Amino acid sequence: MAKRLENKVAIVTGSASGIGSGIAKCFVREGAKVVITANHNVSGGQKLATELGDDNALFIQQNVANVSDWENVINETINRFGKLDILVNNAGITGKLTPIEDEPLDDWQQVIDVNLTGNFLGIQAGIRAMKTTNKSEGSIINISSDASLVGFPFAPAYSPSKGGTRLLTHSAALSLAHRGIDIRVNSVHPGWIDTPMVPKDIYEEIIPEIPMGRLGTPQDIGELCIYLASDESKYATGAEFVVDGGIRA
Ligand code: NAD
Numbered sequence: 433m434a435k436r437l438e439n440k441v442a443i444v445t446g447s448a449s450g451i452g453s454g455i456a457k458c459f460v461r462e463g464a465k466v467v468i469t470a471n472h473n474v475s476g477g478q479k480l481a482t483e484l485g486d487d488n489a490l491f492i493q494q495n496v497a498n499v500s501d502w503e504n505v506i507n508e509t510i511n512r513f514g515k516l517d518i519l520v521n522n523a524g525i526t527g528k529l530t531p532i533e534d535e536p537l538d539d540w541q542q543v544i545d546v547n548l549t550g551n552f553l554g555i556q557a558g559i560r561a562m563k564t565t566n567k568s569e570g571s572i573i574n575i576s577s578d579a580s581l582v583g584f585p586f587a588p589a590y591s592p593s594k595g596g597t598r599l600l601t602h603s604a605a606l607s608l609a610h611r612g613i614d615i616r617v618n619s620v621h622p623g624w625i626d627t628p629m630v631p632k633d634i635y636e637e638i639i640p641e642i643p644m645g646r647l648g649t650p651q652d653i654g655e656l657c658i659y660l661a662s663d664e665s666k667y668a669t670g671a672e673f674v675v676d677g678g679i680r681a
Contacts, residue, residue, distance in 0.1 A: 435463030436662045441513040443467045443505060445496050445554060446523025448477035450627030451575060454650020455520055455657045460484045462658050465513045469494040469505055470523070496523045496550030502557040515565035518661040519558035521551040521597075522575040526629060532588040540589045547593035548600065555604050555617065562615050572617040573660050574601045575653070578676050580621060598672065605670030616669040618660050622653050623676025643678030 442459050446452045448470035456466045457480075466484065468491045470477045477491040490512050494501045509516055527543035528535065551574050562570035577584075580594035598619055605617040624630060624638050626647040639645065656675055659665050674680050 458654030543589035
């Protein structure tokens with residue numbers, strides 16, 4: 433049986449750990465070549481690339497908020513794998529956990545730079561690469577959050593950055609669809625997922641809020657991303673996909 437992402441090339445940002453690494457593993461399992469990026473945890477990114485196989489994966493250090501880093505990632509991807517079919521804008525940070533009136537401006541700015549501007553730069557770079565290397569076809573997946581649908585009280589910049597990504601997804605999808613460009617853009621909204629981002633000491637407090645009684649796994653998000661990255665989702669664009677164990681039900 434053919435694998436679902438056979439002959440496809442993907443970039444997954446922030447994939448040295450957590451959800452991104454789950455997505456990268458799922459993509460390789462389904463036949464894709466994957467570029468793993470992250471701004472820190474270089475050894476984790478290199479280790480994952482080795483684990484997935486040098487023929488299948490490449491690690492590149494990248495700050496998603498930096499334009500020239502995007503140029504480098506796109507150039508390296510094309511040099512190594514020849515084209516770009518799939519971009520997953522996954523890299524993200526929560527910022528300081530503080531009451532909103534105490535939020536330092538530089539923390540706010542950093543969260544917006546990484547979570548929102550980083551996705552905007554990725555969408556621009558991804559579209560340009562898909563136009564020149566992939567007949568203007570492709571799939572862009574933005575990892576937003578349940579926190580884009582309701583406010584997250586502890587980290588003042590997080591929900592605004594994820595809400596921005598949600599509507600950036602709608603705008604990008606419409607901009608492309610209205611011009612007849614077959615690059616789809618969708619967002620994924622995870623609930624609580626077991627990754628380094630979620631402190632272990634709050635598990636006891638959050639599990640009772642999850643109807644399915646457990647946190648999700650990176651693979652739970654990766655499986656949905658296979659669908660969105662593949663041709664199976666060819667009529668889905670500008671849509672929001674919630675994977676949260678029933679929290680928003
Ligand atoms: P994580 O901390 O394991 O992963 C975040 C990744 O982003 C890391 O690999 C980190 O190196 C990378 N990163 C951070 N800043 C970067 C930058 N400037 N440039 C490039 N890479 C950068 O956490 P995670 O939970 O796997 O988070 C992945 C995504 O999922 C994030 O966007 C996060 O907001 C989102 N999310 C997570 C949860 C959750 O419960 N874990 C829920 C909803 C959404």
